Amino acid sequence: MIFGTVATPTVTLGEGNTPLVASGVLARQLGRPGLYFKLESCNPTGSFKDRFAAAEVRAMQAAGHRFCLASSSGNTGSALAAYCARGGLRCHLFVTDETPEDKVLQARAYGAQVYRVAGYGNDPRAAADVDALLLRIAGDHKVPFVVSAYRYCAESMEQLGTISHEMVSQLGFVPDHVFVPVGGGGLLTAAWRGFKTLHGAGRIGRLPRVHGVQPSGNPTVVNAWQARSRDVPPVVSTTRISGLIVPFDVDGALALEAIYESGGRAVAVSDESIWAAQRVLSTGEGIYAEPAGSASVAGFGEAVRAGWIAESNRVVCLVTGHGFKDLRSVDSLARDNPLRLVTPDRIAALDFDAAAPR
């Protein structure tokens, strides 16, 4: 039997080391040639959450856990479901009213048990109550309650700082600005800490400004930043951008701290401008992103228009999640480019020289 001698494969699916690509169309349109995208959408389950989930499942395995409770608006759920499947853990996943069906389907396909909780979503008090309840129940079962947030799983969140390490190594320089979508706020926090670690170790000589982008319908961090406050009061969320509906302070105060420390800003953008960014990424850059993953690009556009990005600045936008994560949004962006049904005898008469609808 060779079995006994084979080590359990590490819980990894090859997450991280995602592409960093230079912008084409958008860089030209906005007159900012130093624009880059970090494609976290190319992680195995389609979002940056894989970096977190891999670390978290390894920690749960090491602690001898057999199952966990988890809460997610979507991407953490599919990531955790995948890595739990790989690590042999059972995943009980609680999702919100707004979690898109495609993300639920993905988590179910990996074998997670998914529960959609009525009233868990837009309303900050109800959502906080469900989180508290899940935390308590997990405690009763002596298992972890997994949320991709410093507030719950700080150690695994630090793994997201690898994004900043990769960025510097791929670019060969430190960017001037980094734009990050803000839901809970943990990603921005981790990205900033990643840069600080490099700086503290003397591996980079300067630090970027890190900017948080939120939909104007869920402006928790933006409100606080505009008031120059460190408190993040709840809001009633009205945005339709799945993944950025986090109506109360999860890691918002930490993200604010990072923004202040880096000299960054908090930017609010309309849902429409996020969908427009999703469209230009897709049709102009060839990058298939979900709306939440495009928010950084909408925020960058807003910053250029507001005049605080110089032509010579070098900028990275984090594209956090893949287009397949939210096909309803893709459906609406593709609506004006319909599929045509043809019979072979009609093909020769098609007008191929017609200009592309950009």
Add this chain to the structure above:
Amino acid sequence: MIFGTVATPTVTLGEGNTPLVASGVLARQLGRPGLYFKLESCNPTGSFKDRFAAAEVRAMQAAGHRFCLASSSGNTGSALAAYCARGGLRCHLFVTDETPEDKVLQARAYGAQVYRVAGYGNDPRAAADVDALLLRIAGDHKVPFVVSAYRYCAESMEQLGTISHEMVSQLGFVPDHVFVPVGGGGLLTAAWRGFKTLHGAGRIGRLPRVHGVQPSGNPTVVNAWQARSRDVPPVVSTTRISGLIVPFDVDGALALEAIYESGGRAVAVSDESIWAAQRVLSTGEGIYAEPAGSASVAGFGEAVRAGWIAESNRVVCLVTGHGFKDLRSVDSLARDNPLRLVTPDRIAALDFDAAAPR
């Protein structure tokens, strides 16, 4: 104006350098600890075709083309649509009766004009006629007719050989067996040539056996291999595995040649065994693959049962496409793991210790 001095960014989305991961559950179940998966699903548009499309679009750009005609059963189409968007080319994409809606949607989202051609699919003569027609019309317009096949675009197909280079470099050794899904046959051909290039350059001391896996409902290469022939007669395809419905010889004869030369085999597997492989990849390994992308794993299982894979053998299965590419298939695999709707007051009473349905 800084515009003029900025070089057009190369047409790349960071394709390639995909993860290679060790198997957990399946390696144990089948008693073959040296099993690995190469996750081509982690390419930017979700399949190995990105390596081809990037090269092809760069070549079209260099030749000054403004648009192209292309034919695809799905994954080439979305890849080409993405890289054409990035390269500023218009893509007219002709798809078959069976191309899944999700792949069509993805191509439309990138701005490609997609045409579904009636009668372009299962029937080998009708399909070959449409290909010939498209080739002629493209010629009339003096633009390329792009198909991911040596028969049409040999130079860009060679790019797929990078998969073999990466595999050897990631493993640190040459595997004994490589299992490759066979649709047209070009991927297997390119993978084999990749190994031969390394061998010819003295970078590896031995060669793997390369095996082709087809659904038993589309056994073009399998039939020829069983007859020890070099001819690939057409079949009427009855498989439901999108992407592997190629009922006539595109690169089948080349793939056969590669199989003979490497000492490999051609393996037929049922649609059901492909769906079962998709399921074990997903729930057991945490790998979200489309059915066509799981065929290599079904073929490997068949080979183990047939007795021609030794316990000590080291094996790589190419996982060629992401689960989001064909959500109808994911839907059916997730059917026995339904989403549950709960109200907060019911959560504490849930039975979390229940065994996982594997």
